[in-house]
Amino acid sequence: MAKIKGAIVVNTERCKACNLCVVACPKDVIALSKEVNDKGYNFAYMQNEDACVGCAACAYVCPDACITVYKVKVEE
Amino acid sequence: MAIQNIIKPENLVYTKSKILTDIPMHYCPGCSHGVVNKLMAEVIEEMGIQEDVIGVAPVGCAVFIYKFLDIDFQQAAHGRAPAVATAIKRLMPNKYVFTYQGDGDLAAIGTAETIHACNRGENILIIYINNGIYGMTGGQMAPTTIDGMKTATCPYGRNNEVNGYPLNITNLLAILEGTCYVTRQSVHNAGSVRKTKQAILKGFKNSMLGKGTSVIEVVSTCNSGWKMTPEQANNWMVENMFPVYPMGDLKDL
Amino acid sequence: MSEEIKLMKGNEAIAHAAIRCGCDGYFGYPITPQSEIMETLMEEEPWKTTGMVVLQAESEVGAINMVYGGAGSGKKVMTSSSSPGISLKQEGISYIAGADLPCLIVNVMRGGPGLGTIQPSQADYFQAVKGGGHGDYQQIVLAPASVQEMADFTVLGFELAFKYLNPVMILADGIIGQMMEKVSLPLFQKRMTDEEIKEKYPWAAYGKPSHRKPNVISSLEIESVEMEKRNQRFQAKYRKIEENEVRFEELECQDAEYMLVAFGTSARVCQKTVELAREQGIKLGLIRPITLWPFPKNEIAKYTSQVKCFFSIEMNAGQMVEDVRLAVNGKTEVAYYGRMGGIVPSPDEVIEFVKTKMV
Numbered sequence: 001m002a003k004i005k006g007a008i009v010v011n012t013e014r015c016k017a018c019n020l021c022v023v024a025c026p027k028d029v030i031a032l033s034k035e036v037n038d039k040g041y042n043f044a045y046m047q048n049e050d051a052c053v054g055c056a057a058c059a060y061v062c063p064d065a066c067i068t069v070y071k072v073k074v075e076e
Numbered sequence: 077m078a079i080q081n082i083i084k085p086e087n088l089v090y091t092k093s094k095i096l097t098d099i100p101m102h103y104c105p106g107c108s109h110g111v112v113n114k115l116m117a118e119v120i121e122e123m124g125i126q127e128d129v130i131g132v133a134p135v136g137c138a139v140f141i142y143k144f145l146d147i148d149f150q151q152a153a154h155g156r157a158p159a160v161a162t163a164i165k166r167l168m169p170n171k172y173v174f175t176y177q178g179d180g181d182l183a184a185i186g187t188a189e190t191i192h193a194c195n196r197g198e199n200i201l202i203i204y205i206n207n208g209i210y211g212m213t214g215g216q217m218a219p220t221t222i223d224g225m226k227t228a229t230c231p232y233g234r235n236n237e238v239n240g241y242p243l244n245i246t247n248l249l250a251i252l253e254g255t256c257y258v259t260r261q262s263v264h265n266a267g268s269v270r271k272t273k274q275a276i277l278k279g280f281k282n283s284m285l286g287k288g289t290s291v292i293e294v295v296s297t298c299n300s301g302w303k304m305t306p307e308q309a310n311n312w313m314v315e316n317m318f319p320v321y322p323m324g325d326l327k328d329l
Numbered sequence: 330m331s332e333e334i335k336l337m338k339g340n341e342a343i344a345h346a347a348i349r350c351g352c353d354g355y356f357g358y359p360i361t362p363q364s365e366i367m368e369t370l371m372e373e374e375p376w377k378t379t380g381m382v383v384l385q386a387e388s389e390v391g392a393i394n395m396v397y398g399g400a401g402s403g404k405k406v407m408t409s410s411s412s413p414g415i416s417l418k419q420e421g422i423s424y425i426a427g428a429d430l431p432c433l434i435v436n437v438m439r440g441g442p443g444l445g446t447i448q449p450s451q452a453d454y455f456q457a458v459k460g461g462g463h464g465d466y467q468q469i470v471l472a473p474a475s476v477q478e479m480a481d482f483t484v485l486g487f488e489l490a491f492k493y494l495n496p497v498m499i500l501a502d503g504i505i506g507q508m509m510e511k512v513s514l515p516l517f518q519k520r521m522t523d524e525e526i527k528e529k530y531p532w533a534a535y536g537k538p539s540h541r542k543p544n545v546i547s548s549l550e551i552e553s554v555e556m557e558k559r560n561q562r563f564q565a566k567y568r569k570i571e572e573n574e575v576r577f578e579e580l581e582c583q584d585a586e587y588m589l590v591a592f593g594t595s596a597r598v599c600q601k602t603v604e605l606a607r608e609q610g611i612k613l614g615l616i617r618p619i620t621l622w623p624f625p626k627n628e629i630a631k632y633t634s635q636v637k638c639f640f641s642i643e644m645n646a647g648q649m650v651e652d653v654r655l656a657v658n659g660k661t662e663v664a665y666y667g668r669m670g671g672i673v674p675s676p677d678e679v680i681e682f683v684k685t686k687m688v
Contacts, residue, residue, distance in 0.1 A: 007082040011092075018106030018306045024266055041105070049079055056090040057266035063110025064101055065117075069090040070082050128536045132398070133547075142545045148534035150401040151547035152394065153424050159391040160398035164534075166382045167354055167404045168523065171536055189394070192387035 003074045006054020008046055011066040015043035021058035021067060027051040030058055093117035095126060099143050106306025108296030109137055109205060111263040112272070113144050116176070116203070119276045120147060129172040129280075130164050132157040136178040137211040137298075155186025158193030161200045165283075172280055174201040180210050183219040183245040190245070197254030197288035201279040204246070204291060206321060207298040215301035219243040222320050227301070242320060246293040250326035256287035258327040262295045264310040268323075278328075287329060295321045334513050339479040340506045342514070343409065343435060343499070344369035346483035347381075351518040352433075353404035354382040356395035360414045361447045362503035363437035367409070379520055389414040393421030393434075400430035401546035403526040403533030405487055409435035411503075412453050413444060415461070422496055423462030426563075427548025429532075431490035433483065434468075435499045437506035440671040448671020449503030449594060454648035457500045458622040465560055467567045468496040469574065470621040472592040476510035478619075484515050493570055500621060502644065504594045504673065576619035577628055581607065585614025587683055588632055590653050591642040592618050594673060599642050601676040606683065613683060621649070626656035633660035638686045642679055643667040662686065 008030070015037060021044050022030045031047035044066070046052060054071025095117035103109045120129055126147055133141045135154035142149035152160040157175035165173040182190050182204050193200065209227055210216040216229040222242050224233040234242070250258040257279060261272040272294060279290035295317050299309035337345070344366050347355060357367045367385060375381035382399075386392035392408045399406035410418060415436045425432055436457065440450035453461075457470045469489050471482045479501060486497040527535060534544045550556040581603050582588065591599040596617040606613035616632075618625050629639070639657055641650035647665040654663045666682040668674045 005077050005082055006089075007079050009083060014100055016105035020106055020306050020310070023307050023310075046079075054082075054087075054089055055266075059090040060266040060269040061111065061263070063103065063105075063107055063114070065092040065096050065110070065114045067090070068088070068092070070084065070087040071089045072077070072082050072084075072087045074077055126536075127538050130402075130534050130536060139549065142543065142547065146537065146543055148537045148543050149545045149547075150398060150534050151428075151545065151549055152397070153420055156390070156394035156397075156421070159386065159394035160401075162384070162391075163354060163356060163382075163395035163398035163404075163406065164402050166384065167399050167402050167406075168535060188387050189391055192391060 003076055004053045004071060005074050006052040006069065006071045007049065008052065008058060009068045010044050012037050012043040014064050014066040015041055016064055017041040017043060018063060020061045020063065024057045024061040026055065026057060027053060093121045095121045095146050097144055097146050101144050102140060103137065104300040106297070106299050106309065108207065108263050108294065111269060112203065112205060112294055113141060115269070115273045115276055117145055119273060119280060120145070123277070123280060125172050125280070128170070129174070132161045132164070132173070132175040134175070134177040134181040136181050138176055138178060138205065139212070141176055155181050155184070156189055157181065158186065158189040158198070158200070158202065162193050162196070162198045165198055165200050172283055174203060174280070176203045177205070178211070179204070179206045179208065179218045179220040183243050187245070191248070191252070194249050194289045194291065195252045195254045199283045199286055200289060201283050202289060202291045203276070204293045205296045206293050207296040207301070208317060209298045209301040211298045211301050222316060244321065246291060246326060249291050255289045255291055255327060256329045257282050257290040259325045260293045260295060260321055260323055262313070262323060264297070264313060293321070334511050336509055336511050337476065338365055338507055338509050339473070339476045339501060340365035340437065341369045342476050342480040342512045343483050344373065345514050346480040347407060348373060348375045348379060349515045349517050350484045350487060351379065351405060351520040352381055352407060352487070353520055354384070354399045354406040356384050356386050356392040356399070356406065356408050358386050358389045358392050358410065358414060360411045362439060362449070362506050363409050363411050363435065366435065381520065389417035390421065393418040396432045397421055397425050397430065400425060400432045401428065401534050403530035403535060407433035407435065409437065411437050411439045412441050412450070415453060415456065419462035422468065423464055423466060424548050425496045426466035426468060427464060428546050429494040430496070430546065431494050432496050433486040433490055433499065434496060435501070438500065438502040440669065446671040447503065449673065450644050450671055451502055451593060451595065452645040452648070452669070453500065454621065454643070454645060457498055458624070466563060467622055468498050469493070469570060470498045470500050472500050472619060472621050473505055474593050474596045474617065475505070476508065476512045479505060480512050480514055489574060493566060495566065500593070502594050571623040574620060575623045575625050575628065577625040578617040578619060580615040580617070582614035582616065582632065584612055585632070585635070586612040586637050587687070588636045588639045589613065589615045589642055589679070590618070590629065590639055590649065591615065592621060592649065595642045595644055598674055598676055598679060602679040605676055605680055611683070624652045624656070626652065629653060629656040630658070633657055636661055637688065638662040638664055640683060641665045642674060644673060645669060
């Protein structure tokens with residue numbers, strides 16, 4: 001059976017920690033990091049990598065175009 | 077599967093449009109403007125019209141949109157963008173011309189320019205961000221501020237007797253002969269973002285078909301002005317703004 | 330090609346000259362006493378011949394902002410109005426000046442303040458030459474005194490606007506706009522193609538090719554240091570205009586002991602006044618500023634040692650007289666005579682006034 005695996009890359013310097021990607025993610029993949037970027041924002045990151053399906057909901061709602069999304073079909 | 081094996085060019089499904097510059101957008105965290113600016117860039121890139129598009133920037137929070145989109149721009153005086161765009165399109169009919177305006181710009185000071193550009197059926201696209209407040213000047217009452225909503229100039233809530241009624245200008249524009257496509261959208265979740273993008277695409281295409289003016293109202297949040305988190309602002313918008321400004325097409329010829 | 334001479338109103342001459350000189354767009358709103366400009370354009374339908382766009386806007390505010398949009402596209406665009414309408418256009422003119430854009434604005438003046446009168450006046454002198462809108466800016470101001478000059482200055486106005494990337498105003502009055510005279514219209518010039526515009530005006534916002542940065546037409550600069558630099562650049566441009574573009578006419582100045590200074594319709598009155606004065610043995614001359622900004626201050630100053638009194642003759646409460654005084658700088662006497670409310674002074678009135686100052 002094929003399974004979809006996804007991953008996101010966050011442009012941490014562009015991120016303003018608005019948290020909208022965290023809310024948008026249907027799989028609870030994303031969280032705001034404890035670290036901060038140069039502007040002092042707790043940027044978004046993949047907390048739960050395995051759960052990502054690459055749906056890109058986070059990237060659609062991101063107001064700062066920080067999120068790049070990848071997706072691959074994996075045969076099991 | 078190791079994450080390095082997923083993050084490969086051939087697996088890319090979404091990335092920042094090249095039309096969006098690397099200059100960080102100055103909007104507040106979570107602001108709807110960012111999403112709409114991003115969608116403009118995506119549509120311009122996908123249509124391949126960078127060389128043929130001219131934007132008209134407003135006065136208000138989006139005044140610096142010309143720094144974020146890698147296209148030619150004219151920055152208009154407050155409310156005058158539709159007049160500026162009228163001349164650009166009339167003098168260069170083979171170009172895509174759009175205005176990007178907030179509610180103060182479009183529905184208060186620029187009411188005359190907006191209504192008359194639409195009534196003449198100028199073949200332009202008007203993007204109208206309605207967040208019910210003046211963001212840039214610090215959260216004052218807008219023509220679209222809804223009843224009871226608190227702002228810096230109606231600190232006890234908008235009161236019809238004192239402040240008049242929220243202006244639903246999109247409904248007015250829809251009844252004009254000159255408009256061909258009038259729609260009300262939002263960008264608060266993935267589905268609504270996709271729909272708004274489709275609307276922008278249609279609006280740009282219309283402007284080359286000689287059908288008249290396309291108007292896209294994006295009911296938006298101003299979480300800073302509303303004094304909420306971005307998430308709370310989205311929820312508040314759905315609950316309170318959508319009943320006054322309902323989603324969907326008002327006209328599609 | 331033989332010269333084509335026609336009889337027409339000053340307002341009509343502007344419309345015909347605009348079409349002929351390759352104007353790309355006219356945007357206006359009707360107001361007396363200049364409505365014939367747009368009426369003539371609509372009658373001529375130049376969009377069928379030269380491709381010129383003519384549009385009746387929703388207001389003067391709309392019209393001037395259309396001019397901004399057209400100018401930002403590198404196009405040769407203009408508007409026209411009369412005093413109250415020009416007041417409405419001031420915001421847009423300031424933006425046009427602030428964005429280094431060329432355009433032609435015609436003001437066929439009527440009496441004010443407020444709705445005032447539809448009769449001719451010169452009461453917008455201050456507004457035109459001292460910068461009617463906000464911020465430190467100048468526009469070149471041309472003052473025609475005949476129907477011929479209405480046509481000529483339309484062509485000249487565009488030339489100067491594009492030479493300096495600056496708004497140019499033709500400051501006429503209701504008489505020059507309404508009166509009929511014979512006029513030799515300018516030869517036809519082709520409108521520039523979009524390709525020619527890209528080549529000649531690389532700053533214009535016509536759509537960004539991949540090889541260059543975006544062209545942004547804007548008067549906005551948040552950084553104070555940058556904004557001051559921009560202001561300094563404007564001032565340098567204005568000094569250059571003052572150096573190169575002063576235009577004026579002299580009549581019987583050589584031996585003049587008394588000197589009239591007048592523009593537009595009052596200059597026509599003063600021409601007759603000089604004639605009458607000379608018949609009576611009074612050594613009277615006339616300097617007619619053609620550019621009100623830049624003002625012919627040095628040319629006036631040249632006569633301070635020979636002239637006993639300068640007379641600024643105006644159809645207003647005394648506006649240009651301030652610039653005459655600045656030019657004369659206390660070296661000799663300066664007097665003002667004028668009428669307001671749409672009344673044109675007569676040569677007899679002027680000569681009687683001159684006599685009161687004669688020693």
